[in-house]
Amino acid sequence: MIQDYPFLEKSPLFRGLSIEEISSAFADVHYQVKKYSKGQMVVSAGDKVDRLLIVLSGSVKGEMIDFSGKTIKIEDINPPMPLAVAFLFGKSNTFPVNIITNEDSELLVIPKESILRLFQENKMMLLNFLNAISNRSQFLSQKIKFLNFTTIKGKIANYLLQYVSQGILEVVLDKSQNELAELFGVTRPSVGRGIRDLHNEGLIEANGKNIKLIDIQGLKECLK
Amino acid sequence: MIQDYPFLEKSPLFRGLSIEEISSAFADVHYQVKKYSKGQMVVSAGDKVDRLLIVLSGSVKGEMIDFSGKTIKIEDINPPMPLAVAFLFGKSNTFPVNIITNEDSELLVIPKESILRLFQENKMMLLNFLNAISNRSQFLSQKIKFLNFTTIKGKIANYLLQYVSQGILEVVLDKSQNELAELFGVTRPSVGRGIRDLHNEGLIEANGKNIKLIDIQGLKECLK
């Protein structure tokens, strides 16, 4: 079964392991492959997280529900990524979001006990898991810094300054304004306006996705 | 040495273990207790995280630095809490913040290899560590939801609705407006204004720290 999904080697949880190693680790451990049709709810917010889910095919999305019952799409999850790694352990063991398939999908379901057995038998998997949760935390940390500590111009400046630290002064953006907007938690026109403002202030020369960084010090000032 | 710090039993990393068990687990493992005087920098942002630090006495703070060189206090960390658990593993293995002592302090320093050995020998510690990182993620998730998904009125409403779920309809706030402002990442007058608005709209009756919750459904609507 496991051998049918060779790209599992690319999953953060199995990195550094060959598909044979993965497969043999799974030999004496319980797991399931479940099929879901498009639009089906895989997990409801509040369900107990007593198993690890990994997307094998198709794709799923996480949707948050607030008190008033409205839903907001949080993120898409594609193969071979795991779901909700940060909720398998920790204080709250319930899914924070609904998980719904975007299309017909298959998920690998591994009960929590099995996970612990995998960890015991294969130190690499444990390390990978630690890395996965840690990365999640780091991602969230970064996101908070972004959301909380700067204006939109600051966010753009910060984003561009990441290139500077790599010695790149003529940037070709690898994301659309929409993607940047989502990353920054703001609206798309605001991103456009921010870029235009930086341009008008002479800090950058923006032309579509091509951006020349002119006044590095000025950009740093934007971080407030 | 370890026995000198019995409150380590209360550290998230050693929960469920007696001080004797902790001490014996540490018997054949490298570690250090380091003393720092008040105001000393324990770790600079960017330093490699190749060791786990746990506050034994005193207290330390984490300060973030942005590109322009300004510092912002992130949080205080008191005994017996660990530092930067989410950065010992994961992609980025450098401290995201400066760590500075608030007062004379002692820190327990455990190299990463020692941590891994502790995990191998004591499954409880591994579980505790997984829990600690997971909790951190969950905390950050929650914070992001708060920062990103609601207006100030929404944040206040959300805060008040937590009481409702405990069956409390006449709240006595346990935080000042200043503290709420900090929690929400907004300014103090804005919190005041938010409360006043909710009051004027008839959703609550606010009088200083005493708040009667009138229109629960309306409060839920505020979450947008």
Add this chain to the structure above:
DNA sequence: ATTTTTCTGTAACATATGTTACAAAGGCCA
């Protein structure tokens, strides 16, 4: 080549929040 979709640029307008300031109320302590 043509159509369709996505992306960009921009504008007018509405609104939430920050900024600054000050006065009144409540706690604390000497």
Add this chain to the structure above:
DNA sequence: TGGCCTTTGTAACATATGTTACAGAAAAAT
């Protein structure tokens, strides 16, 4: 009691960002 400090209430004003809308450019699909 009086004087200090913190907290609250509130106002006028500035500003950043969201909202909505539309047109042209670019990219993708047919």
